[in-house]
Amino acid sequence: MQKQEAKAILDRAISLARGAEIEVMLGGGTDALTRFANNEITQNVEERRYLLSVRILQGKRTGRATGNDLSEKGIARLIERAAEATRHQPEIPDLLPLPGPQRYRQVDALDPETESLGADARAREVGKAVARCREAGLEGAGIYEVRAGTIGDYGEIGPLAIANSRGLFAYHMGTSAEFLVSALDGMASGWAGYESHSVRGVDGSALSKRAVEKAARSRGPKAWDPGRYTVVLEPAAVADLLQDMSWISFGALLVQEGRSFLSGKIGQKVMGENITLSDDPFHPLHRGSPFDAEGMPTVPTTILSRGVAKSAVYDRQTAAKEGRESTGHGLPVPNTYGPIARHLVLEGGTGGVEDLIRRVDRGLLVTRVWYTNVVDPKTVTLTGMTRDGLFAIEKGKVTHGVRNFRFNQSVVEMLNQVEAMSAQEAAGGVVCPGLLVHGFQMSSATEF
Amino acid sequence: MKDLARLAIDTAQARGASYADARAIELTREDIQVKNGEVGGLDLGASAGIGVRVLVQGAWGFSATDDLTKDGIERCAASAVSIGRASASLEHDAVRLAPEPGHRAVWASQCAKDPFQVSLETKLDLLFRIDSEMRAVQGVKNAESFLSFQRKHQYFLSTEGADIEQTLTRSGGGFSATAVSPDDVQRRSFPQAEGFHQALGYEFIEATPYVQNARRIAEESVALLTAEQCPAGERDIILEGSQLALQIHESVGHPTELDRVLGMEANYAGTSFLTLEKQGKLQFGSRLVNLVADATLPHALATFGFDDDGVQAQRWPIVRDGLFVGYLTSRELAHRVGEDRSKGCVRSDGWFHIPMIRMVNLSLMPGSGSLEDLLADTGDGLLMETNRSWSIDQLRYNFQFKTELAWEIRKGKRVRMLKNPTYQGITTGFWNSCDFICGPEEWKPWGVTNCGKGQPGQVAEITHGAAPARFRKVTVGVGYED
Numbered sequence: 001m002q003k004q005e006a007k008a009i010l011d012r013a014i015s016l017a018r019g020a021e022i023e024v025m026l027g028g029g030t031d032a033l034t035r036f037a038n039n040e041i042t043q044n045v046e047e048r049r050y051l052l053s054v055r056i057l058q059g060k061r062t063g064r065a066t067g068n069d070l071s072e073k074g075i076a077r078l079i080e081r082a083a084e085a086t087r088h089q090p091e092i093p094d095l096l097p098l099p100g101p102q103r104y105r106q107v108d109a110l111d112p113e114t115e116s117l118g119a120d121a122r123a124r125e126v127g128k129a130v131a132r133c134r135e136a137g138l139e140g141a142g143i144y145e146v147r148a149g150t151i152g153d154y155g156e157i158g159p160l161a162i163a164n165s166r167g168l169f170a171y172h173m174g175t176s177a178e179f180l181v182s183a184l185d186g187m188a189s190g191w192a193g194y195e196s197h198s199v200r201g202v203d204g205s206a207l208s209k210r211a212v213e214k215a216a217r218s219r220g221p222k223a224w225d226p227g228r229y230t231v232v233l234e235p236a237a238v239a240d241l242l243q244d245m246s247w248i249s250f251g252a253l254l255v256q257e258g259r260s261f262l263s264g265k266i267g268q269k270v271m272g273e274n275i276t277l278s279d280d281p282f283h284p285l286h287r288g289s290p291f292d293a294e295g296m297p298t299v300p301t302t303i304l305s306r307g308v309a310k311s312a313v314y315d316r317q318t319a320a321k322e323g324r325e326s327t328g329h330g331l332p333v334p335n336t337y338g339p340i341a342r343h344l345v346l347e348g349g350t351g352g353v354e355d356l357i358r359r360v361d362r363g364l365l366v367t368r369v370w371y372t373n374v375v376d377p378k379t380v381t382l383t384g385m386t387r388d389g390l391f392a393i394e395k396g397k398v399t400h401g402v403r404n405f406r407f408n409q410s411v412v413e414m415l416n417q418v419e420a421m422s423a424q425e426a427a428g429g430v431v432c433p434g435l436l437v438h439g440f441q442m443s444s445a446t447e448f
Numbered sequence: 449m450k451d452l453a454r455l456a457i458d459t460a461q462a463r464g465a466s467y468a469d470a471r472a473i474e475l476t477r478e479d480i481q482v483k484n485g486e487v488g489g490l491d492l493g494a495s496a497g498i499g500v501r502v503l504v505q506g507a508w509g510f511s512a513t514d515d516l517t518k519d520g521i522e523r524c525a526a527s528a529v530s531i532g533r534a535s536a537s538l539e540h541d542a543v544r545l546a547p548e549p550g551h552r553a554v555w556a557s558q559c560a561k562d563p564f565q566v567s568l569e570t571k572l573d574l575l576f577r578i579d580s581e582m583r584a585v586q587g588v589k590n591a592e593s594f595l596s597f598q599r600k601h602q603y604f605l606s607t608e609g610a611d612i613e614q615t616l617t618r619s620g621g622g623f624s625a626t627a628v629s630p631d632d633v634q635r636r637s638f639p640q641a642e643g644f645h646q647a648l649g650y651e652f653i654e655a656t657p658y659v660q661n662a663r664r665i666a667e668e669s670v671a672l673l674t675a676e677q678c679p680a681g682e683r684d685i686i687l688e689g690s691q692l693a694l695q696i697h698e699s700v701g702h703p704t705e706l707d708r709v710l711g712m713e714a715n716y717a718g719t720s721f722l723t724l725e726k727q728g729k730l731q732f733g734s735r736l737v738n739l740v741a742d743a744t745l746p747h748a749l750a751t752f753g754f755d756d757d758g759v760q761a762q763r764w765p766i767v768r769d770g771l772f773v774g775y776l777t778s779r780e781l782a783h784r785v786g787e788d789r790s791k792g793c794v795r796s797d798g799w800f801h802i803p804m805i806r807m808v809n810l811s812l813m814p815g816s817g818s819l820e821d822l823l824a825d826t827g828d829g830l831l832m833e834t835n836r837s838w839s840i841d842q843l844r845y846n847f848q849f850k851t852e853l854a855w856e857i858r859k860g861k862r863v864r865m866l867k868n869p870t871y872q873g874i875t876t877g878f879w880n881s882c883d884f885i886c887g888p889e890e891w892k893p894w895g896v897t898n899c900g901k902g903q904p905g906q907v908a909e910i911t912h913g914a915a916p917a918r919f920r921k922v923t924v925g926v927g928y929e930d
Contacts, residue, residue, distance in 0.1 A: 035903055037712040040507075040540035044531045045904070047512040047800040048524075049497060066493040068514045081492045088568040090576070092486045119509075119534035127538050141714035143903045154905035155801060182715040187843065189714070257589055258628040336481050336488035336592055370718070373837040375850055375870065375927040377633045383848050383927060385841040387718075406839075406846050406872065408927035443926055444872055446846035447721065 001029065001050065001149070001160065003171045010163035013054060013075050020083070021057035023098055023164040025293065025332065026050060027157035028068075029149015029173075030115075034122040037141040039130045044119060051157045053332065056082040057098060060091035062334060092334060096316050098164045104297050109174030109287035111198040115148040117177075122146065129181050129204035136212045142181035146199060149173065150289075162295040170291040177202055182388060183211040187448035188221065188401065190214025191367055191388035193236060195426050197287045214367060214389040221401035222392070223445060230363035231440040232356045232393065237366045238346070238435050239428030241382060242277075245411045246341045248377045250279070250303055251329070252318035253338020261380050261412055262309050271307040271415045278302045279313055279329070279341035285426040286343045291328060298328035303341065307416075315339040348433025349421035356420055356436040358396040364442075365391040365398055369407070380411040385446065405442035414440065449474065449496070450613070452521050453605040456500045459525035461607050465502035465509075465532065467545065468525070469606035471756060472498045473799035476564065478597040482575040484590060485583065490568075497799035500525050504532030506542025510802040546782040546790045548759050550609025555753025558746070559617040559649035563597040566650045571595050574658065581662035582625045587670035593623035594643060595653065610758040618749060618909070619652045620645025620897070625666040627673050634672035634867060636665045636852050640690035641835045645895050645909065646747045668853065671865060678854050678869040680925025684829035685871055686822060686918045691851050692812065693894035693912035694835050699875040700732075700739055701807040701910070702901075703844035704766055705793075706775040708805075710784060716903050718842025721875070722772060724785065732772040733879030738813040739767040741776060743792055748809040748911035749895050750795070756803035759792035766810065770880070778805050797906040804902055811893070811913030815885030819916050822884050824860035826918060831855040831862065832869050848872040848926055872926045878919055886915035 006026050013024040028050030035043040052075065053066040063085025065078045122144045133140030150158035161171040179202045180193040192210035194202055233241075254260040261270070280300040281288030290298055294316055302310045312318075315330030318338055329339035357365060367389030375381040386404045393399070414437050421433040449472035460468035477493035498521060499512040509532025513524040575593045582591035597619050604612040622643025626635045637643075638661045646652045687695060702708060703720040711719055722730070733739075743761035745751050752761055757779045766774045775785055776793040796803040823831070832851040840847040854869035855862040891913055899908040 031904055033904055034535075035715075036538075037714055038710070041535040041538050042712050043508055043510070043802055043804070043903075044535040045510040045512075045802050046527060046531060047499075047904075049495075049512070049514045049800050051495065053491075062487075062490075064489075064491045066491055066495075068495040068497065085490045085492055085568065089487050089490060089572055094486075119531040120537070123534040123537050130538060139711055139714070141711060143715060145903070151904075154900060154907060155798065180715055184711065184714055184719075191715075258630070259589075259626070259633050264630065334487060334489055336483040370842055371839045373839045375837060376868065378631055381927055383837070383839045385839070385846065387842055404841065404846075406841070406848060408848075444846060444848075444923075446841050446843075447874065448843060448845070 006161040006171055007169060009070055010161055012072065013079065014163060014165050016076050017079050017165065021098060021165050023055040025053040025159045026161045027150045027159050029147065029151055029160065031147045031151040033143055033145040034119065034126050035143050036126050036130060039134055039140050041123065041126060052078060054078045054082040056086045058086050060093060060095045061086045061089055062092065062095055063089060094317065096320060098166045099168055099295060101167045102295060102297050104170055104290040105282060107172060107282060107287050107290050109197050111175045114146055114175040114177050114199045117146050117199050125202060125204040129208035132205055132208035132212055133183050138212055138215055139184040140181060140208060141184065143178065145178045147176045159293050164295065168295045170295045172289040172291065174287060179204055179207055181207050181211045183208065183215040185215045185219060188215055188218035189388045190218060217391060217398065218389055218401040221403045223403045226405060226442050226444050228439045228441055230360055230438050232353060232360060232363065232365045233435045233437060234353055234367050235425045235427040235432050235434050236368040238432045239430035240369045240372055241411050242344050242346060242430050242432060243428065244372050244374065244382050245380050246344055248374055249380060250313055250341040251338040252312040252314045255312045256318060256321060259377060261378055262312060265309050266311065268309055269307050270309045270412065271304055272418055273307045274418055275304055275307050275415045276347040277304040278345050279343050280345045281343040283345050283431050285431045288343045292330040293332045294330040296326045296328040296330060301327045313339050313341045344430045346432040348424040350423055353422050353434040356422055356434055357393055357398060359420060359436060360393040361395060363393045364402060365393050375408060381408060382411060383408045404446050404448060406444045406446065407441055408443040409441045450603045452498055452516055453603045455518065455521050456498055456525045457605055457607050459522045460500055460502045460529055463526055463529040465504055465529050467503040467607055468500065469604060469758065470498055470500045471799055472603045474601045475798065476599045478564065480571055480575060481594040482579050483592045485579055498524065499799045500528040501802060502528045502532045503543055504529055505536035507532055507535035507540055508543065509535055512800040543780050544783055545779040546788060548779060548790065550606065551754055551758060551760060552611045553753055554613045556615040557617055557647040561650040563619045563650040564599065577659050578623050578662045581659055582623065582666040585663060585666035585670060587627050588625045588666045589628040590626040595621040604754065604758055606758055612754050612758060614753055616647060616752065617649060618645050618647045619650055621653060623658065623662060625669040627669040629673045632673055634669050635836065636669040637834055638665045640894055642897060645749060645897055647749060647751055648747050672853055672867045675865045675867040677928055678866040678925050680929045682921050683924050684826060684918060684920050685922045685924065686826060686829060686831045686916055688831065688833045688916050689892050689914045690894045691832055691835050692914040692917055694838055694896065696739065696810055696812055696912045696914060697896050697910065698838060698840045699844060699847055700766065701810045704775050705805050705807065706777045706781045706785065709775065710781060717901050721843045721845050726772055727785065728773055730772040731770050731880065732767050732876055733770040734882045735770045736815055736885055737767055737770045737879055737882055739810060740813060741766050741774065741808050741810050743808040745809045745911060748893060749909040750808045750911060755792040755794045756796050757790055757794040759790045762792050764791060776805055776807060795908060797908060801904060801906050806901065806908040807910045809911040812885065814888045814891040814915045816887040819886055819890055822886055822916060822918060823857055825884060826857050827860060829857045830869060830924060831857055845874050847875065868928055869924060870926045870928065871922050871924045873922055881920040882917055883920055884918040886917065890915035
């Protein structure tokens, strides 16, 4: 949706509220996804939808109503429902008034070619990936997804435009493209993926080639004993672990409530000196929104600098508690979760994952991890499985496939044991390098 | 809305679809949260839209829109056909739908007291009473409670003559207390982790003893901070119903989804170790283990009149006397296991997403005896309660769960509370070690409301009934050995 159209809808809502304190958020767009498996297209979908969320403030009370009827009648009904929700609830003593107008950095995230890419073009690219798998006698499975706007991975909708009755207006439109491919040979598998704001770098054939090579190397995996290993984690694996860490660690509310490993440790050294981690939607490999769900400008925030805990990320509420400014990481108000860092950037080194492999005498190469979950929040101990390519590294070379492991590993401990890093990539919603890590805890084996 | 669904399938057919169905859905929600004496969220949600699914040259296309004008619907249907044509442009086996009569029916879940007619004051009053009970306990850092209501009103029309109107209402809620020390975070929840929902009206909320349990749960969260760590080793464990429900969900439900078995989820959720040759041959569990899929279970979250393929709800065995016998199927895939009718397991989480195989209600049938009988029979072991985390590999062999607490059992009695209990195993070995399942008096429906699957991701809600059960010589304490 164009800026003027979005603004007109939000302005109409503010005007229909007839002077009430009101915040209006519009989100949505299009999500088109071609899914393939067994070397054919199995699902092929496109959705177009928008959602309007209206929040009314009456003194220290606030309530929200959400709907997708964007007609004048529909908007009026939403305002009525939000007012009703607000009227019936007790006061929130710490509720903040709406913010006034803000200034935002522009992010060049809208790629017209990506926005208009159709099902035929997606099918052609999928066809190239499938052809590689067929040639190798493997089964290809994956997706080619193209989005414009703010529909999330599970259909959740983020803010595309926000306005309020104090004159704030924010708008950001971006595109994204993702191509993922798995190549399967019975229980052996390989995987490769690419993500960007633009389809221009998508190469289904090249990705499929990588997945096929990994699957071929995975055949006849040997069983290694569980234990602590030196591992090379490819960027996709690192990203998954960092995302989970972020959800339970980097928001200011978590820190304030004592639930984060950073609680009471800001200013202290908590990681190895080679670890610098920030949240930065303006990084060219992210191109995220320049504002949060309160309409506050997002400020790039250094979370860890050379191993020292520097800062959590803040929304207005948690910032007010500490007498500081929001960093623009808030969710829709009110909420029980607090702010979230969603554009992580881990500083990397130079060279590729293959350079990390060369440094390992005996260890494991982890392509990606799967089904991670939190075992212990204060140590950021996660469990999960290796997947789609676990390999032995012996004397600097990948030698054979290894049966997958379950790991139970503290990410804090892991980031204290990083020997080397590759160059950064965009993977799994994070910008990060591959890591060479010592003492990674593989706790049990599985059957493949 | 029904006229729009009709327009959609007529348009799709005119554009060349050999089959089309349309789901026109109005969804109403109400979500209320209270945290530490304040409203943490209050959102009244409504959305309406239409999803059109077509077969063109034997390949699927799907398009969804919230533009409910005549032009908008026609564009959406035309788009679905174009997408289907693009799907067909790659070499493929033509989709064959198992036959199903074109049902014409109206179906609604039971709802004695419409939750959307109960005032917000009444709901907030309940949440604040729960909240104050929890916060009366010293040491509770976060008291969080919620209520959630949803109504889905759906028309399903197909070019095969189906004309089905369904209304599903569900109500639920729950609460948790979190206690924090400098090096520990402990949580207790009620009635289960992430709350508990049923396909009922507000009468379900009124019948659930939230307030009566709030203080106990809060006290247990604080007590966990000073409880002993659950030691690592091999122990006999008893899983209470809600944890067992998630165990069923992850290690039985997902691996029996036929789309996973056939590789259609390979890139994301994974495949399954329950490959076709194992049906009727694999001793999945001990002879005590009987698991039944049932889309007709009263008040359950995945109970319906008809699935999103238009197939009537059914009940059938998945594991009988320990033997793996059944899959969760669709019209598209039933023939792959030699069946001439779908079991009716296709659902979507909204008008905007394509229907796919999702778990229906899947329950462990009760054995005999009370929980006290089971404890007495156990001697020494661990009773694990309420899920805290979960993980399982992409073929569904290796799992690991953590519960909020464990009770150490000695000589048949609960002797002390242990914190951070984890257990890990391999699916078939674990279910074959089951040697005691409590009886019908201990059997309850539990639920999962956050089951993710598919690309784009979809969230499903499923009920799993279970009574406490015992599993022998299970690895416990994983992740806390050092």
